[in-house]
Amino acid sequence: MLNRTKHLNPKLFDADVEKKYIRDGFGQGLLFAGEKNRKVVALSGDLSDSIRLTQFKERFPERYFEVGVAEQNLATVASGFAYYGKIPFMTSFAVFSPGRNWEQIRTTIALNNVPVKMIGSHAGIAVGEDGATHQSLEDIALMRVLPNVTVIVPCDYEEAKKTVHEIVEHNKPVYMRFDRSKVPVITTNDSPFKIGKAEILWDSSNPVVTIIAIGYLVHNALLCAKELEKEGIQILVVNNHTIKPMDEELILGVAKRTGAIVTVEDHQIAGGMGSAVAEFLAKTYPVPIEFVGVDNKFGQSGTPAELIKHYGLDVESIKKAVLKIIKRNQKPY
């Protein structure tokens, strides 16, 4: 059942659940951060409306910088601002940043170890109609491989706001990733959020599988849990928003409790959040894992819903993965 201590949206499972853009949560969060901390500056790569910088730009024009369509310079200028002592938010679509400017991020931000906040929007297959060129399915892999970098994927509007609030004070390079579409609001203002602290959103007394999910797909994971409950299958659902550093204590705990894991993300399976979970559990407490994600393919145009179904990120696909792993666990080794 839903974990009451997490104060989730009570209308979470309703057909008319409120849907909001995660990027609106980012924009709101940045506006508050700008009010609170004068060191915050925002850098745009000609995508300010898409990434919801408009309010910040109007409120703090002297702290807003338009770099133009130049993602490599976006990263290097942000690095300079951070080295000087500002708290720069560099924003673009994930496919361009970190997609195009990865080496600049590696050298001037990660290796230099300066607290730039790197915002990758419009990530994942759910970008939809723009098609494969704009669907970033590799950015988590690109960023989690870099030492010094914290990687966070908020699950909804509310969590995006909290993420911005937390990362402003986090004196390290951070990569924050989110998608484009309007998605269900899962959490509330009262839900807990701490960098590096995963949350069990769905709990059961005798769970046999844990779904570890990130981003807007946490909602699909919860829908799946509810369906399985009706069928008498008890599971856990974890919102693993901080991919790096991962909440190892919690992940180890759920692996021990359930003995089987399904990871869920809108990203390539290779190198993504599921890989990070597998790397950790392989050396600490190996259990069977199924990976729900995009399986070594590029995307195509379509509505988010069509693509989510086609690439196997929908509730049905997650359910299949859960049932498969239960079967795997029943077989003797």
Next chain:
Amino acid sequence: MELSKEKIIELKKTAKEVRRTIIKSLVSAESGHTGGSLGMADIFTAFYFHILKHNPEEPLWPERDRLILSNGHIVPARYSAMAHAGYFSVEELENGLRKFGTVFQGHPDRKFLPSMETTSGPLGCGLGQASGIALGAKMDGKNFYTYCIMSDGEHQEGNLWESVMFAGKYKIDNLTGIIDRNNIQITGRTENVMPLESLRNKYEAFNWNVVEVDGHDFVKFIEAIEMAKISHGKPTVIIAHTIPGKGIKEIENDYKWHGIAPNKEQGERFLLELNLD
């Protein structure tokens, strides 16, 4: 500040010591970039012994001028000038360059040596960083200057021109770029590998002041810096014409010396030649 004759003589003397240390440290390292390091010895000497507002006792003094080295591979010249300026021991540098466990990394790494300001080496990145630093300082009304040393070859990087555009747009006039215009890069002459000219016209088109000087003439170079400091509403770039390998006739202007170090025997010969001068 007017340069006295005595000061010029002293700078030349120091530059010779800086070159000696470059050669000794490269010989001991058995690898590294000789041409550009010797070519920029005069400019680094001018910076650390005349231009920069700095304090070797407190390398991260908040009011210091920021010197960003974009083409990190010529760091032996920077290490050497800084060692002679009192940041660290000349002897440790001469024995420690590029060696395991020392702070003198092959390319500057601020984790090992914070006085490097930035970790650098991959080309084309420094000017953007310097722009961010200078713009941040301008926003806060800080009085220090930000300098960015670049190679000519790295002007083939797209990132660098993105930064030229940016600094021109934001009129970052507390920023000065210095181009080591030595006409060589690792595989040959710049104008054969990928022509760069006219650098002057290109920078001017992006709303920069451009000054061209002989990079081995202390008076002219320091004058150019003074002009850059008083420039208003535009960043300045100083195109410093230099001779790679400067001081050692047999390697001057030879692109093959971009990325190699002298062996022991060559090193001894080069040091003798410096003494003759």
